[in-house]
Amino acid sequence: MAERYPSRQAVASVADEGGRAVEVEVRLFGGLAEHAGGARTRVEVADDATVADLRPALAAKHPALAPLLARVNVAVDLEVAGEDRSLAGAREVAVLPPVAGGAATDDVRVVTGLRRPPLPVEATIEAVSTPDVGATAVFLGSVRDHAGDLDDVVRLDYSAYDEMAERMLSDLAAEIATDHPQVRGIALLHSTGELPVGAHTILVVCTAPHRAEAFSACEDALERVKDRLPVWKREVTADGAHRWVGLPPTGD
Structure with a gap:
């Protein structure tokens, strides 16, 4: 009980x-x-x-x-x-509601923050690249037209605790730089606001001399953002109904 x-x-x-x-x-x-x-x-x-x-x-x-x-x-x-x-x-x-300290990054190029879509994919990749980079791993999330048992999703609404989220993205980038010392660049960008189907939700970019290092850092960074960033998602369907992901419905 x-x-x-x-x-x-x-x-x-x-x-x-x-x-x-x-x-x-x-x-x-x-x-x-x-x-x-x-x-x-x-x-x-x-x-x-x-x-x-x-x-x-x-x-x-x-x-x-x-x-x-x-x-x-x-x-x-x-x-x-x-x-x-x-x-x-x-x-x-x-x-x-539930969401579905760092080290110095002086030698790593870092881009973090909350953004209104569209996310600047090409410019961000360029910003975290250096001459010694041989691999760039990119994760780009997008809004799809279904979610779990919902087949008619028309948009996602993302809201955030802006000040805390901005700080946490910076801290997470520092953590990744410490835990993946071969990484040369890290980008962690998350969209906020109303996002229609097809819009980009999150961009994670990690650059490194070799592909294994870039892939590993990118996957690690994505999971940390998903687990800890104070950003919340509301799924909206074609009939106007909605539900908050990670938060159970309550009665009237």
Whole structure:
């Protein structure tokens, strides 16, 4: 049985017992924003509250979020935080739905970021190439007209926690440069916004002296981006219906 979150009255009692009650502004993304009716909300917690205390407070204010909160991450000041992370003094708190530190890169050409389509494929490949490169591995994702049990997808809507995603793409490039020392260039670009069928969603480019090194780095980079980047995808069908990938539907 799923954990039941306390009522609004219970949350108020926790705040009273923990000390002075304070309001925390919380950013919401993807399907969470949709269920809560907005991309920002304010909840009341104790002044010594932690990330663990934030979840029941959100559930009390937005009951539609309650079944989803066990699966989300909480970011504090652009970093995914543990349950014991204090909220005191936080400049920004965000709740991140599931998504379907680095080393120096002085000797590696790097291009990262979020982009509106179309992605600049040729220019990006050129930007991460050097005279000693003998192999360029490219992964270019595209929107297809079906997804799982949906046969009539007309577009994908990508939303992102922009500031955190930009930082994470840079960090991931640094990780790849460290873990694949033969790589000479790395590009990690991800599209945002409304993307029709055929539009490019993600571009990963890795250059190296030899093909095995380029292929290995490119596949590794793609998997890390898919697993960790705070970007969320909504599938939209021809009849106007939609669903958020990675987030189960909730009842009315």
